[in-house]
Each structure stands twice: as structure tokens, then as C-alpha cells.
Amino acid sequence: MSAALTAAEIIAVGSELLGWSRLDTNSLFITEQLAALGIDVKGKSVVGDDRERLRAVFTESLRRSDLVILTGGLGPTDDDLTREVVADALALPMSEEPAITATIARRFSRRGLEMPDVNRRQAMVPRGATPLPNPHGSAPGLFIEAEGKVVVLLPGPPRELQPMLTALCERGLLSARAGAERVFKVSVFTTQRSESHVEELVQPIYSRWRDQHPPVETTILATPGQVELHLSLRAADEAAAMKRLESARQQLVAVLGDSAFTTDGRPLHRLVGDMLRQRRLTLAAAESCTGGLLLERLTGVPGSSAYVAGGIVAYTNTLKTTLLGVEPALLEQHGAVSEPVAAAMADGMRERSGADVSIAITGIAGPGGGSPEKPVGTVVVAVLAPGRPMSVRTHSFPGGREHVRFQATQAALDTLRRLL
Amino acid sequence: MSAALTAAEIIAVGSELLGWSRLDTNSLFITEQLAALGIDVKGKSVVGDDRERLRAVFTESLRRSDLVILTGGLGPTDDDLTREVVADALALPMSEEPAITATIARRFSRRGLEMPDVNRRQAMVPRGATPLPNPHGSAPGLFIEAEGKVVVLLPGPPRELQPMLTALCERGLLSARAGAERVFKVSVFTTQRSESHVEELVQPIYSRWRDQHPPVETTILATPGQVELHLSLRAADEAAAMKRLESARQQLVAVLGDSAFTTDGRPLHRLVGDMLRQRRLTLAAAESCTGGLLLERLTGVPGSSAYVAGGIVAYTNTLKTTLLGVEPALLEQHGAVSEPVAAAMADGMRERSGADVSIAITGIAGPGGGSPEKPVGTVVVAVLAPGRPMSVRTHSFPGGREHVRFQATQAALDTLRRLL
Numbered sequence: 112m113s114a115a116l117t118a119a120e121i122i123a124v125g126s127e128l129l130g131w132s133r134l135d136t137n138s139l140f141i142t143e144q145l146a147a148l149g150i151d152v153k154g155k156s157v158v159g160d161d162r163e164r165l166r167a168v169f170t171e172s173l174r175r176s177d178l179v180i181l182t183g184g185l186g187p188t189d190d191d192l193t194r195e196v197v198a199d200a201l202a203l204p205m206s207e208e209p210a211i212t213a214t215i216a217r218r219f220s221r222r223g224l225e226m227p228d229v230n231r232r233q234a235m236v237p238r239g240a241t242p243l244p245n246p247h248g249s250a251p252g253l254f255i256e257a258e259g260k261v262v263v264l265l266p267g268p269p270r271e272l273q274p275m276l277t278a279l280c281e282r283g284l285l286s287a288r289a290g291a292e293r294v295f296k297v298s299v300f301t302t303q304r305s306e307s308h309v310e311e312l313v314q315p316i317y318s319r320w321r322d323q324h325p326p327v328e329t330t331i332l333a334t335p336g337q338v339e340l341h342l343s344l345r346a347a348d349e350a351a352a353m354k355r356l357e358s359a360r361q362q363l364v365a366v367l368g369d370s371a372f373t374t375d376g377r378p379l380h381r382l383v384g385d386m387l388r389q390r391r392l393t394l395a396a397a398e399s400c401t402g403g404l405l406l407e408r409l410t411g412v413p414g415s416s417a418y419v420a421g422g423i424v425a426y427t428n429t430l431k432t433t434l435l436g437v438e439p440a441l442l443e444q445h446g447a448v449s450e451p452v453a454a455a456m457a458d459g460m461r462e463r464s465g466a467d468v469s470i471a472i473t474g475i476a477g478p479g480g481g482s483p484e485k486p487v488g489t490v491v492v493a494v495l496a497p498g499r500p501m502s503v504r505t506h507s508f509p510g511g512r513e514h515v516r517f518q519a520t521q522a523a524l525d526t527l528r529r530l531l
Numbered sequence: 532m533s534a535a536l537t538a539a540e541i542i543a544v545g546s547e548l549l550g551w552s553r554l555d556t557n558s559l560f561i562t563e564q565l566a567a568l569g570i571d572v573k574g575k576s577v578v579g580d581d582r583e584r585l586r587a588v589f590t591e592s593l594r595r596s597d598l599v600i601l602t603g604g605l606g607p608t609d610d611d612l613t614r615e616v617v618a619d620a621l622a623l624p625m626s627e628e629p630a631i632t633a634t635i636a637r638r639f640s641r642r643g644l645e646m647p648d649v650n651r652r653q654a655m656v657p658r659g660a661t662p663l664p665n666p667h668g669s670a671p672g673l674f675i676e677a678e679g680k681v682v683v684l685l686p687g688p689p690r691e692l693q694p695m696l697t698a699l700c701e702r703g704l705l706s707a708r709a710g711a712e713r714v715f716k717v718s719v720f721t722t723q724r725s726e727s728h729v730e731e732l733v734q735p736i737y738s739r740w741r742d743q744h745p746p747v748e749t750t751i752l753a754t755p756g757q758v759e760l761h762l763s764l765r766a767a768d769e770a771a772a773m774k775r776l777e778s779a780r781q782q783l784v785a786v787l788g789d790s791a792f793t794t795d796g797r798p799l800h801r802l803v804g805d806m807l808r809q810r811r812l813t814l815a816a817a818e819s820c821t822g823g824l825l826l827e828r829l830t831g832v833p834g835s836s837a838y839v840a841g842g843i844v845a846y847t848n849t850l851k852t853t854l855l856g857v858e859p860a861l862l863e864q865h866g867a868v869s870e871p872v873a874a875a876m877a878d879g880m881r882e883r884s885g886a887d888v889s890i891a892i893t894g895i896a897g898p899g900g901g902s903p904e905k906p907v908g909t910v911v912v913a914v915l916a917p918g919r920p921m922s923v924r925t926h927s928f929p930g931g932r933e934h935v936r937f938q939a940t941q942a943a944l945d946t947l948r949r950l951l
Binding site for chain 2: 129130131132134135136138139140142143146151152153154155156157158159161164167168171175330332341395396398401402403404405406407409410411413414415416419420421422423424425426427429430433434463464465477478479480512513516
């Protein structure tokens with residue numbers, strides 16, 4: 112019986128991944144899948160279609176790690192070197208597998224085409240390797256065991272690679288070679304608190320977990336408008352691990368309070384959409400500085416027509432009056448970025464749309480338009496929900512135009528979440 | 532005099548770059564900067580905060596390439612190993628540079644803090660290395676020449692790394708070590724044509740360039756709704772290179788015709804915004820299936836309040852009638868996704884907003900809502916510009932919800948561009 116795999120390296124092959132426009136994103140998916148098996152990625156490389164460099168990087172990776180995953184370079188052309196270079200480095204002779212040739216030929220004939228002779232390269236299999244079927248493309252993957260180590264070759268396109276790797280990890284050749292331990296994960300997403308504030312609240316809690324055996328690991332991912340806490344635990348017993356993680360999560364939620372909006376990974380606009388759907392409520396939004404971003408986020412979700420009625424983007428003061436019925440005197444007296452105007456926008460929006468819930472956002476996204484009294488980042492959000500008094504609040508968001516706009520939509524969605 | 536640098540490798544250091552959530556994006560910026568100096572990136576790696584692996588990867592990279600750029604791992608803590616590992620691998624003793632210590636101490640004292648002793652690590656300089664000032668952080672970079680090769684250490688945060696590298700490449704130590712040749716670039720962006728259609732049109736042209744000396748290289752980047760052609764040329768004489776690239780670009784524009792919308796890299800929503808501003812026109816949009824995405828794109832540009840009046844997101848039929856004045860009979864007879872309804876939305880939008888230009892988009896973004904007559908991806912776009920008859924056209928876009936929505940906004944913007 113071979114030893115369990117623990118340390119992996121990933122090599123992405125392809126000159127197109129060495130330019131200024133494309134990153135190897137497959138490695139994130141691979142890392143997440145391997146982590147679930149308790150296998151850590153210790154290094155990643157990108158190599159062009161260059162025989163010598165690929166051979167050198169592969170050999171070095173295999174010396175350092177017990178699992179090497181190569182992606183890309185399995186196509187039929189002369190540029191596609193991965194299969195050959197790996198077989199050569201491992202000193203494994205290759206031969207054509209007639210069953211694979213037949214499968215590739217069938218793919219072509221289904222489209223009324225004859226298989227080009229060059230595609231027979233994709234049917235070459237190193238001795239002892241297991242071909243991995245590819246329902247979404249012509250290049251099969253390969254699983255190779257050599258000297259107690261494992262080498263996996265996967266096609267580059269994500270829609271071919273992902274199902275192939277999932278099959279290997281879920282109940283396939285890789286899960287069979289993983290150790291008894293798995294990595295289990297839970298998360299808590301918060302909004303309306305800065306990263307440093309969240310850190311201050313949770314640090315005394317998660318620092319205690321580090322000394323436990325095995326430790327609960329905490330990762331904090333912050334973007335403007337959202338801070339995510341990801342907890343993970345390496346363990347052999349799933350029930351016990353999930354019990355500890357659940358308790359850890361509850362400790363975090365207890366200190367984060369109402370700002371912890373989800374523990375199932377749903378983004379805020381999706382969560383609020385689901386709440387509206389469950390309560391059979393419809394929503395309309397009147398947006399100024401966010402220019403349609405709130406409606407765009409809500410309607411990006413399939414099926415959102417069940418709860419989004421629509422809205423008005425009133426970028427100019429004139430449209431705030433003509434489309435939303437905000438009195439010119441109110442705009443004159445308080446300015447477009449003010450609590451009375453936001454409230455009038457929300458009122459006008461509900462009246463004109465007949466929706467159950469209405470939201471209004473008006474603010475200064477920048478970089479221009481700020482003043483000493485109302486600097487860039489000042490945003491007023493008004494939310495009107497059934498049976499509740501109108502909520503109107505003035506926020507002050509840090510960051511550039513894009514960040515201010517996103518934080519404004521987060522604040523609006525979070526206010527509605529709390530009212531519902 | 533040392534030989535000109537031609538082949539580079541990039542090593543990103545940091546365990547946080549080996550997880551499932553973060554990629555090393557600095558390498559794209561570095562690749563673009565080096566390409567301009569005629570230096571190709573031949574390989575990229577990511578290594579965790581692991582002394583042995585970092586040393587191995589660094590040594591191997593330096594053996595293969597004449598320039599190695601390391602990013603990250605220059606902080607003050609025990610995890611920050613890059614400086615020490617590189618000095619050790621090159622057998623260079625390190626000593627503290629008092630001028631750097633003083634600079635770091637001043638950064639702290641400006642914030643009323645005393646410099647922690649651990650930050651003195653950041654003032655350690657390998658013998659013969661040139662420190663690179665960091666106006667945006669405490670970690671200086673390092674430029675090291677060893678055995679005719681060059682090693683550059685840069686801090687990980689992009690706002691610290693980018694100005695430092697730009698200074699090195701523009702008129703600094705790296706540009707001085709580059710060859711006489713530079714890489715020059717031009718681009719052409721097109722819309723309303725598929726990647727395969729663009730490829731078919733331009734392939735006969737760019738394939739001829741490959742045999743010229745030096746060759747003009749063509750890269751095609753396709754996203755739904757936009758195909759970008761990037762041309763580059765390696766040459767010593769800038770004027771001659773730009774003349775050839777300009778001629779190459781004109782040949783592409785000649786076959787692409789009106790679908791080539793920009794040669795200066797401006798995205799379509801920015802280009803159309805600039806056209807509106809120059810012509811002193813205002814715009815309003817009535818959106819159904821795009822749910823605010825068109826307005827969101829337009830208003831994402833600073834200063835867009837000069838030409839965007841606002842708009843209406845009429846997601847339901849009711850709002851198409853109450854907010855835009857579309858006759859219920861028209862909706863009944865033709866359906867919401869129809870040319871008469873799109874035209875009525877554009878008319879209603881112009882009338883209610885008083886804007887010079889109005890755009891209406893109605894369609895089926897999917898995944899639900901399709902029918903045999905109007906499948907998912909069917910989108911009708913109507914555009915009304917001053918002095919022109921209304922343009923109304925039914926499109927059929929491939930892809931999922933997000934892609935259909937984006938392509939719909941591209942089609943609307945492109946129609947307006949052509950009318951203006």
C-alpha cells in the first residue's frame with residue numbers, strides 16, 4: 112500500500128499563460144479540490160510550450176512533492192508537449208490506445224467530420240498510465256503512478272478539467288490515495304464593518320483555536336463592503352469536525368452580531384432576493400450615485416423577476432423631480448445628497464411602482480463633486496419596507512468611485528435585510 | 532559591459548498565494564513592463580513562506596534565466612524570507628543600511644509611533660545590492676547583479692510594487708540592462724462579430740506578417756460581446772516600428788470595417804460616453820432584461836453625469852406601462868420582447884426624460900423564460916438619436932444569463948456609436 116499523498120505542486124503549461132493578459136485560474140479550483148482531501152499545494156508554476164523548461168520544472172516539482180498536477184498542453188498539435196515530456200522524464204514508453212482513438216474519431220464523426228491524423232497523438236498513453244475520460248473535449252487526461260508518487264495530466268479548458276478532477280477527488284483514483292484526514296470548512300460573511308474592526312472582534316476568539324489539536328484555521332478575506340471569515344479544520348472524523356467548526360462559527364456570530372449576514376456563502380444580493388421571494392414581496396429602487404448597480408446586482412440572479420419590479424435611475428436633479436416626484440424646493444433647500452431627498456425618492460419610487468419595498472440611494476461617488484460638508488463617499492440610503500417606519504441613514508464610505516458605489520449597494524441591501 | 536537581458540522568470544512569494552482564493556496578479560503587470568523592454572517572461576512560480584522550497588525554486592530559476600524578479604516576502608516578520616534566502620543563495624553577506632532604518636523610522640514617527648525593532652530587518656542590504664526606495668510602504672526593493680545576471684526583489688502590494696518597477700523600467704537600472712530592442716504595441720477592438728468570424732477575416736492578413744522580419748505578432752482576446760486584436764513588434768527603431776504597426780492596424784480596420792470601434796483601448800461604454808460629451812448630448816435608457824447594467828456601465832465612468840440623465844428599469848410589464856407609457860395592448864399583441872414594444876419604450880423614455888438620446892433593451896436573458904419562437908438570448912434593442920430614424924433590431928446572443936446581458940449592452944452602445 113502506497114503512502115498517503117500530502118504535498119502537491121501544480122504546473123500550468125502554455126505560452127498563452129505567460130503574457131500580460133491571462134492568469135492560470137485552474138489552480139484555484141485544483142487547490143480547493145485537493146484541500147478537501149487534506150492535500151496541500153506547496154507550489155505552482157507556469158511554463159510555456161518549451162520542452163526543456165517543462166522537463167526541468169516537472170522533474171524538480173516531482174522531486175519535491177508526492178503529487179504533481181499538470182494542466183494544458185494535451186491538444187493535438189506540435190505545441191502540445193505535456194504528454195510527451197512527462198512520459199520521457201519518467202522513462203515510460205508510449206503507445207496508441209485504440210479505444211481512445213475510436214472515441215475521438217466518434218466525436219468528429221458526430222459533427223460530420225473525419226478525425227485529422229494529428230489527433231491520434233491524443234490517444235498516446237504512457238505504459239501503466241490510466242486514461243481519464245473527457246466527455247467535453249477530445250483530450251483524455253492521464254493518471255500515472257511512478258516511484259510511489261502520482262502525476263496527473265489534465266486538459267486546460269476549465270469545462271474539461273473540472274469534471275475530470277472532481278471525479279478523481281470524489282470517489283476516484285485521487286481520493287483513494289489521499290490520507291484518512293480531510294479538510295472541512297465553514298464560513299461567516301459580514302458587512303457594515305471594516306476589516307480592522309472585524310479583526311479586532313474576532314482575533315481574541317480565533318487565536319485560542321490555534322493551540323487546539325487539530326487547530327481551526329481562520330482566513331479573513333476583505334473587500335470593500337464585505338469581510339469574509341473562512342474556518343477550516345483537518346480531521347478524519349467528519350461529524351466531530353463539523354461539530355467543532357459549528358461551535359467555532361457560533362462563537363464568531365456571537366461577537367459579530369447582526370453584521371454576520373450569512374453562513375452559507377450566499378452573497379448579500381442573493382440572500383435579500385431569497386428573503387423577498389419567501390415573503391412574496393416585490394422591490395423597486397431609485398438610484399442616483401449608484402447609477403443602476405443595485406438593480407443590476409439584484410437582476411443578475413436568475414428568477415429575480417419574481418421579486419424585482421424595476422426602478423428609476425435619477426442621475427440628474429431634473430429626473431429626481433420629473434420621474435420620482437421629488438419637490439424642487441426640497442432639492443434646493445437640502446441638496447440632492449440629503450436625508451429628506453432620499454426619503455422623498457423612496458416614497459416616490461414606492462408610489463410610482465406599486466412595489467412592496469422601495470430603496471433610494473443618493474450620494475457622491477467621486478472623484479469629483481465633494482465638498483467640505485459632504486465629502487466624496489457621503490451616501491444617503493433610505494429603505495421603506497411594509498409595516499416598518501422608513502429607515503434613512505447617512506453613510507461615509509472610504510475608497511474610490513467603484514468602491515463607494517459597491518458599499519452603497521451593500522448598505523442598502525443590509526438595511527433591508529435587517530428590516531425584513 | 533554585461534550582456535542585454537532577454538529571458539526572465541517571476542517568483543511570487545507568500546503562502547496566502549497558494550490558497551483557493553488569491554492569484555498572483557502582479558505577474559501580469561511585470562510581464563507587460565518587461566515586454567516593453569524586449570524581455571520575455573519564460574516562467575512564473577508561486578512559493579509559500581518556506582525557506583527550502585524558495586531557495587530551490589530561486590536557484591533553478593536563476594540557472595535558467597538571466598533576470599529573476601521576486602515579489603513579496605519583504606515584510607518585517609519571521610515569515611518574510613525573500614531577502615534572507617536570496618542573499619544566502621547568492622552567498623552575499625547582509626548588513627543594516629542606517630539610511631534605510633532612518634527612513635522607516637520616519638514613516639512611523641509621522642504617525643506618532645515608534646519603529647518596532649523587528650522593522651530593522653527591512654533595512655538589511657546584501658553586499659553590492661542597490662536598495663530601491665518605496666514611497667508607499669516600509670519595505671525597500673533590492674536590485675542585485677550577480678554573475679552577469681540580475682535579481683530584483685519587489686514588495687508584494689501592487690501600489691508599492693508598480694511605481695518601483697515602472698521607475699526601474701523607464702529610465703532606471705533595468706532599462707539600462709535591456710537590449711536595444713523594445714516591444715511596441717497597438718490594438719484594435721471590435722464588437723458585433725464572433726471570435727471565429729473575426730479570425731476568418733483577419734487570419735489571411737496577419738499570417739503574412741509572420742514571415743516578415745521582424746514579424747508583427749497578433750494576439751486575439753475574445754470575450755462575449757468583444758474581440759480584441761493586439762499587435763506587437765520587437766524592434767530597435769521606434770519610428771519605423773510604429774509605422775509598420777500603424778500600417779498593420781489599418782489593414783485590419785479595412786477588413787473589419789465598422790465593427791472596429793476603437794484603436795486606443797477605450798472600452799465601448801467609455802468611447803460612447805466621450806462621443807456624447809463632445810456632441811453635448813444627454814442620454815436616458817429604458818432597460819428590461821439588462822436590469823440596469825447599461826446605466827451601471829455608463830455611470831461607472833467619472834464625470835458621466837455630464838451626459839447621463841438617468842433611466843428606467845422596467846422589469847415587469849406593469850412598469851413598462853406605468854413608468855414608460857407602453858400601451859398594454861401593444862404588450863398583449865406582440866409580447867414584451869418585440870420590436871414594437873422596444874420602440875415604444877425608447878419613445879416613452881425620451882419623452883419622460885427629455886434626454887437627447889434614448890436607448891431601450893428588452894429580451895430574454897435566461898435561463899428561464901425562453902420559447903420556441905423567442906428562445907433565451909433573444910434581445911431587442913431600440914435606439915433613438917437626434918435627426919436619425921429610430922433603429923430597432925432583434926438580436927440572438929449565445930451564452931448564459933451574464934453573457935447575454937453584457938452582449939445586449941454592447942449591441943446598444945454599438946448601435947448608438949454608429950448613429951452618432
